[in-house]
Every structure is written in structure tokens, then in C-alpha cells.
Amino acid sequence: MQTIRGRLTAWYSTALACTLVAFAVVLFLARRSASYQDLDRRLQSEADLTAGILAESYRARGDLVEPDRSGKPVLISDVAALLEVVPDFLLITAHDGRTLFISADARALGFQRVEQLLRLLPPAVARRGEGTLRFAPSGQTIRWVVRPLPGLGPQFGGILAGADTKSAELGPEQLLSSMVLILPLGVLAAVILGSWIARRALEPVDRIITEVREITDGRSLHRRLAEPMVKDEVGRLAETLNQMMQRLERSFTALRRFTAEASHELKTPLTVLRAGVERAITTSGLPQDTLAVLEETLQEVNRMTELVDALLTLARADEGRAPLHREPVDLREIIEEAKETGELLAEQAGVRVSVETPPSPVVVSVDRSRIRQLLLNLLTNAVKYTPKGGTVRMALGQDDGQVTLAVADTGIGIAPGDLPHIFDRFWRADSARTRTGERPGAGLGLAICKWIAEAHGGTIEVQSRPGRGTTFMVTLPKPGT
Numbered sequence: 001m002q003t004i005r006g007r008l009t010a011w012y013s014t015a016l017a018c019t020l021v022a023f024a025v026v027l028f029l030a031r032r033s034a035s036y037q038d039l040d041r042r043l044q045s046e047a048d049l050t051a052g053i054l055a056e057s058y059r060a061r062g063d064l065v066e067p068d069r070s071g072k073p074v075l076i077s078d079v080a081a082l083l084e085v086v087p088d089f090l091l092i093t094a095h096d097g098r099t100l101f102i103s104a105d106a107r108a109l110g111f112q113r114v115e116q117l118l119r120l121l122p123p124a125v126a127r128r129g130e131g132t133l134r135f136a137p138s139g140q141t142i143r144w145v146v147r148p149l150p151g152l153g154p155q156f157g158g159i160l161a162g163a164d165t166k167s168a169e170l171g172p173e174q175l176l177s178s179m180v181l182i183l184p185l186g187v188l189a190a191v192i193l194g195s196w197i198a199r200r201a202l203e204p205v206d207r208i209i210t211e212v213r214e215i216t217d218g219r220s221l222h223r224r225l226a227e228p229m230v231k232d233e234v235g236r237l238a239e240t241l242n243q244m245m246q247r248l249e250r251s252f253t254a255l256r257r258f259t260a261e262a263s264h265e266l267k268t269p270l271t272v273l274r275a276g277v278e279r280a281i282t283t284s285g286l287p288q289d290t291l292a293v294l295e296e297t298l299q300e301v302n303r304m305t306e307l308v309d310a311l312l313t314l315a316r317a318d319e320g321r322a323p324l325h326r327e328p329v330d331l332r333e334i335i336e337e338a339k340e341t342g343e344l345l346a347e348q349a350g351v352r353v354s355v356e357t358p359p360s361p362v363v364v365s366v367d368r369s370r371i372r373q374l375l376l377n378l379l380t381n382a383v384k385y386t387p388k389g390g391t392v393r394m395a396l397g398q399d400d401g402q403v404t405l406a407v408a409d410t411g412i413g414i415a416p417g418d419l420p421h422i423f424d425r426f427w428r429a430d431s432a433r434t435r436t437g438e439r440p441g442a443g444l445g446l447a448i449c450k451w452i453a454e455a456h457g458g459t460i461e462v463q464s465r466p467g468r469g470t471t472f473m474v475t476l477p478k479p480g481t
């Protein structure tokens with residue numbers, strides 16, 4: 001389960017399913033015990049009803065015992081017929097223990113079982129006993145009550161009313177059938193309800209995630225999350241995140257200011273240094289090795305000036321202090337200008353430069369010098385990373401309200417694993433050669449290209465195959481087309 005919502009729903013449904021099962025079992029046990037009590041009451045009233053019938057008959061007719069065909073005393077037949085209507089098992093005995101009446105249901109139990117029941121009577125009569133009798137081996141269980149029969153003449157002893165407990169029992173099948181009905185419905189309701197509750201509960205967290213995601217880059221750190229009025233867990237989370245962002249913003253600002261100020265402070269001494277070295281180089285009669293040292297120094301100073309310029313550009317861009325001076329520009333002009341510089345570089349490197357532009361003007365409102373800087377960065381890289389004999393192609397195109405600038409080379413290419421990093425600041429595929437190698441650089445050029453493209457509302461993408469070449473594609477929006 002990937003989401004807290006899913007997990008909450010699962011826990012909630014499981015908890016509800018367990019509660020339902022426990023509830024059903026408790027309900028089942030409670031109902032079973034209640035139905036045993038009902039059975040006892042029923043037997044008691046059956047015994048009382050029988051005693052009542054016998055008392056009535058005795059008052060009306062006197063003696064209720066007559067000899068049967070074998071001469072044994074039995075209940076007179078019309079009273080016996082009346083008692084057959086009483087449900088369950090009914091046994092009536094004489095005071096000497098002989099049987100006066102056995103109901104049809106009781107007779108159906110069989111001789112042995114009736115005997116067992118009859119044996120219960122004498123000890124229980126005096127104390128109106130009751131109990132449960134279990135017949136082995138079938139396990140049939142009889143619940144019984146016994147009451148005396150006083151006032152019916154000297155013959156009568158007691159009466160036993162009994163019933164099979166099965167008539168009052170709730171079998172486990174009944175529990176199962178109710179569970180089969182209740183459980184799926186209950187669990188389904190729990191899943192729907194649980195998922196709804198979890199979604200509602202986690203909605204504010206989702207909102208915070210979306211807002212924080214929108215503030216991921218350093219430039220949006222001034223934004224804050226909306227803090228709910230209620231200071232619950234989510235409210236406190238938003239508050240804590242806001243405090244954290246405030247601290248981050250402060251350190252980011254301090255860092256940017258430091259970089260901008262340091263680069264700015266370095267600019268003047270570097271200019272002075274360069275002027276000094278340039279003047280020294282032109283001094284006549286310098287020994288050869290001094291001249292070589294001065295040239296190397298000048299090269300380093302130039303490289304450092306470029307680095308400081310790049311740092312200052314990025315620091316100002318981060319601070320929002322690098323506004324674009326937009327004006328309508330035919331991009332073909334910029335490409336032609338860049339081509340001239342590119343051709344100079346390419347000639348030294350033994351690389352051919354070609355340009356493809358549409359015949360009609362491609363006018364877009366851009367900052368001319370920034371777009372030139374972007375193109376030159378890409379072009380310089382393309383020449384720098386293309387071995388002798390290769391080609392660098394610049395192409396300008398437009399369609400669907402956007403303009404595309406492509407710089408493609410047949411150079412060394414970029415490894416797929418490096419592609420996600422190439423727009424990062426100070427990132428270089430071959431960092432060991434940063435200063436000394438045949439391809440010097442500081443790793444800031446592409447970061448500046450990305451900023452320029454994005455500041456114009458555009459994008460920059462790269463496609464590359466190691467050993468085959470690289471294509472950078474800049475897309476700029478062209479409003480009004």
C-alpha cells in the first residue's frame with residue numbers, strides 16, 4: 001500500500017470486520033442464553049397448566065385414576081386426551097412412583113429414556129427441581145422441571161414437563177448465515193466509508209504536498225503555505241514548514257548576496273590586473289620566458305574574468321536583479337552574428353559550421369544580448385566538444401506559436417547518466433580537466449543558458465549519443481502567432 005489513505009482504509013475495514021465478528025458472537029451467545037431461560041419458563045407454565053387441568057378435573061369429577069386393561073392405575077382417558085394437547089414431554093406419577101400418564105411425545109423417546117426421566121421425579125418433587133438430562137450416546141439433551149401435585153387425592157405424586165433443548169437452541173449455522181449476510185455488506189460499507197474518511201482527513205496534507213512541490217526551486221522560497229486557523233497536526237505542520245522555509249530563504253539570500261558582492265568586488269581588481277599584464281606584454285625587449293609567463297597570466301586572468309562574470313550573472317538572476325531588456329528582434333540576425341564568432345573558433349579547431357534559417361524574418365521580443373550569450377555558449381561548447389573534421393549545425397525554425405533554436409554537433413556526446421546533471425552549476429563531465437586540459441571551462445555556461453531560456457518563458461533540452469554528437473534545442477514562445 002503506497003498511500004496512507006489506502007493503509008487507513010485497510011486498517012479501518014479490518015477493525016470493523018473484527019468488531020462485527022465479535023459483535024455477532026456476543027449477540028449469538030446472549031440470544032442463546034435468553035432462549036434457554038424462555039424454555040425454562042415455557043416448561044414451568046406447561047407444568048402449571050397441567051396441574052391446573054388436573055385440579056379442575058378433580059374438583060369436577062373426583063377420582064382421576066382408573067385401572068387399565070392390565071389392572072394398572074392410569075389417568076382417566078378423557079383427562080389424558082386433554083393433556084395430549086400440551087406440547088413437549090409430560091410425565092405424571094403416583095405418590096408411590098408408578099406412572100399414571102406419559103404423553104405421546106415422551107413415549108416417542110423410547111422405554112429406556114422414559115425410565116431415565118421417571119427416575120428424576122421422586123427426589124425432585126419435594127423441592128420443585130429442574131435440570132438438564134443428556135442421553136448417551138446420541139447426545140440428545142432434555143431440559144426438565146418437576147412440580148408436586150398436592151390436593152388431587154392420595155394417588156398423585158408429581159409432574160415432569162420436559163423439552164428437547166434443540167427447540168430453543170441457536171445453532172452455529174444460524175450464526176454463520178447471519179455473518180455471511182452481514183460481513184460482506186459491513187466490510188464494503190467500511191471500505192467506502194474508511195476511504196472517504198481517510199481522504200477527508202488527508203486532504204490538507206495533500207494540499208501541503210502540492211504547495212511545497214511548487215516551492216521546490218530556490219526562487220520561490222518567498223512563498224508561504226496557507227496556515228489553517230485550527231492549530232491541529234496539519235496546522236502545526238504548515239507552521240513548521242513555513243518557519244523552515246523562512247530560515248532557508250534567509251540563508252539563500254545571504255548566500256546569493258555574498259556571491260554577487262564577491263564577484264562584483266573581484267571585477268575591478270581583475271580589470272586592473274588585465275590592463276597591467278596587457279601593458280607589460282607590449283613592452284619591447286622582454287626576454288622570451290618572461291613573455292611566456294605574462295601570456296599565461298593573461299590567459300588565466302581572462303578565464304577568471306569570464307568565471308566572475310558568469311557568477312555575477314547567476315547571482316543577480318537568483319536575486320531577481322537581472323531584468324530582461326526585451327525588444328523585437330529578427331533571430332536570424334543573432335544567428336548570423338553568432339555564426340561569425342563561431343566560424344573563428346571553428347577554424348582554429350578544424351570544425352565546419354553551417355547555419356539553416358528560414359527565408360522570412362523570425363521576429364520575437366527577446367533580450368538581444370542574452371539570446372546572443374545563450375547561442376554563443378552553445379556554439380562554443382559544440383566546437384569545444386567536437387573533434388577535428390566534425391560539423392556544427394545551427395538551425396532556426398518556427399511553428400505553432402513557438403520558435404526553436406537548435407545547435408547540433410557531431411562531437412564526443414554526453415553519457416546518458418550525465419544528461420540529468422549538465423544544466424547544474426559547476427557540473428562538468430570531465431572535471432579533472434577544468435583548468436588545464438584542452439577543453440577548459442567552469443561548468444557554468446549551460447546553467448546560464450537554462451536561466452536565459454526560462455527567463456524568456458522558454459525551455460532548453462538536450463539529446464545526445466556518446467561518440468555521435470549532441471543537439472541542444474531551445475524553444476521560445478512567440479506570442480500573437
Ligand code: ADP
Nearest residue numbers: 381382385413428429441442443444445446470
Ligand atoms: P563548460 O564550461 O565545462 O563547458 P558548461 O556548463 O557549458 O560548462 O557544460 C557543462 C558540461 O556539459 C561540460 O563540461 C561538458 O561535459 C558537457 N557538454 C556541454 N556541451 C556539450 C557538447 N556540445 N558536447 C558534449 N558535452 C557537452
